Amino acid sequence: MFSAVTDFLQNPMARAKWGSYAGRMLVIVLAFGFAYFPLVWIASASLDETGTLNTQKLIPSQLGLENYKALLDSDIHPFATWMWNSIKVASIASILSVMVSAFGAYAFSRFRFTGRRNLMLTVFLVQVFPNSLTIVATYLLVQSIGKHISWMGLNTHGGLILVYLGGALGINTWLMKGFFDSIPRDLDESAKIDGASDWLIFWRIIFPLVRPVLAVVGILTFIGVYGDVIISLTLLKDKDVQTLAIGLRRFISDDFDQEWGVFSAGALIGAIPIVVVILSFQRFLVSGLTEGAVKG
């Protein structure tokens, strides 16, 4: 023990190593402080029954679940409805989007046809431009559609989902196509000899094998739709059809500082599902995001 201390004091290498370790730990602690301070703060606010921005302290003076109760009971801010709308819209949009994209990926992977190359490049190029750039025209389009088909117009979930589906045939199709290519064609061939149609091959053979990539694409689409602000803000006006992303925004305009505790409770409930999904599937989701970095 004693020798370790003298060694530490006399040996510059060991000292540098310890110093560097302590320095690094300090940086990490500061980073954690920065990353978690807002979260700790709203977690505390959500449990603070005084409920306003002004009266909140780090350690709540009146601890309790009053804010959560108020959140679920409120008619002014129908949080449960918003949450349900978000989950409904994001689920439908991501399932349909995965199906549409998988059909395309299957055809890109299994067929050779005129225009294939140009179509693939077009699909890649189109998704470079986010559809928020055409938000004015999209709004006018949904308005026009709604005049004739009321459940796909402004202020409807049908119209909103339709806009989200516009990009279904996009970069996701590329991601899936790569995965589809890795499924041996021998499987298709032997099924074909047994008389299976392409549809049956897709549905019975390929589909079960590509479920992992479909799940990843589905989750990414779900997260994307759940977090969308610009399209839902443009299309949805009524409180009861709005999604969480724009519903929560109502807290800002209506006495934000008075409703701070209730808002915090809503923010936490709204964030937790997504955080859990991302952290649990981190390895699968992140590999898609960072692929380019390692390839370089």
Place this chain on the structure above:
Amino acid sequence: MEAQPTQNNASGLPGGKTLAAIYGSSWFGTAFRLGALALIDAFAIWFVAQLAGEGEWILAGFVAVVTLGINAAYLLNGLYPYRWFSPGLTLLIIMIIYPTVFTVYVAFTNYKTGNNLTVQQAETQLLKQLYLPEDAPTYSWTVFRSSDDPDTYALWLIPTSDLATETLFVPEGAQFSASEVDLGEFELDDDGIPTGIPGYERLGKADIGIIAAVLPEIEFGESDNVIKIKGQRAGIFRQKYTLNDDGSLYDNETGVLYKAIEGTYTPTEGPNMTTDGVVLDADGEPLDVIRPGYYVPIGFDNFQRLIENERIRGPFIRVFLWTVAHAFFSVLLTFSLGLFLSLMLNAGFMPGRAILRTGLLVPYAIPAFISVLVWKGLLNEHLGVVNKAVEYIGLEGPRWTSNQWWVKVGILLIQLWLGFPYMMLITTGALQSLPGDIYEAAKVDGASVWQQFWNLTLPLLLVAVGPLLIASFAFNFNNFTIVELFNEGNPPISPDTAAGHSDILITYTYQLAFGSGRGADYGFASTISLVIFLMVAVITFFNFRFTQSWEEISENV
């Protein structure tokens, strides 16, 4: 491998009872396919007819072309693979490509509040308008409500002018003279009004009060002899405007001719036309243009406004510069912190690195709309915890939402919080794939840690993550969520413009089109959209050139 249309594969097989044989290519599949196609066609024909009737020619054309494409794919065996693309391509063409084309079109029109209809829609609406001529027969009225349908009403009319000759009973869509009405058990009161009519009940004052708002809107009587209520009187209304062959409108009430100038019906003559072309009515008040008008192409006017109009150009340049600066500093700050942290965590002797890394991912996992709103509370100027802490140590709290510089600092601070984990993630991956031997060589040459970082690590890293940094720049160039939710682009630059100090191009576009209080200017908003399009195209082109990823993509096809 060539595409093999497989419609006929199953027919020659021995085990014809398999599912494959039934669904694959049999009569069932063909019938199902043709049936579905017929339904799609029927729907499409109806929809195109509707759109064309409203004058929505571009959209009608897109729907027609897409429908023809679907038919071709399902009827021609040579186009078989396109059947698999039919849902995806339909959505892509209608929901992405059409809006893109329409954005370009709208940018060259005066589509805005007041001129927001097609010619057909505007004419249809205006031709529906009615007025009560001065020489019209007028009546005093009593309202009856249908017993079967409580939303349907009828009037009992007693003449009050010489032109009105007889007492009438007028439900919506029909007209009877009083003598034709079978009163049944009811009778007339002292004023000559029935106390009731079979199938109808007479409404008292209280009931009329409830429906007072809708009553003047209801058109009673036959369609060519419409009777409406105006105040205490009811009378036979006439069509207010007559449409001439040249598209101008004649106002039957005032006798003024309105010509459509750039889609706005503007008076051309009237009782009193002043020398400078303003038309006055009989009381000397200027005559207004008629709304609604329609939108028409106006050439490069929107672009000209952007370039030549000082009050638009000034704010636009500010917004543009901040858009670029915001994207640049967002990437720079998040990349710097992310890289710094991944270097700190990358040393071999750091215990629990994986857990610490996952722990730092949490801000990235929270949906951005939630984080921004939370930060909006933390950065509240008067009550937020950040300013309370700053004031506690005796400094003045920054005006995060009302000062034009602090609002930008606030947005970048939020960006940093949201974005550093992503940068940490990608730089960690890239750092681990750097070759170790070059560092050995550098050490042998006596390079210091700093020299190694600046001359080896950073350049190699930038090559690896460069495309992702550019993509991040492009994303933040259009980061609507943060700017809109944090401060809605405020504080305002001046009362003359919709642009605010923290607005970026995409939020400015949104304000122009959907912002409250100024009216919507879709044409000009689309013009700004085209500017963003151009910028994104340039960034993307640069990205492809810089990284040669386009070649890689083309090879992967």
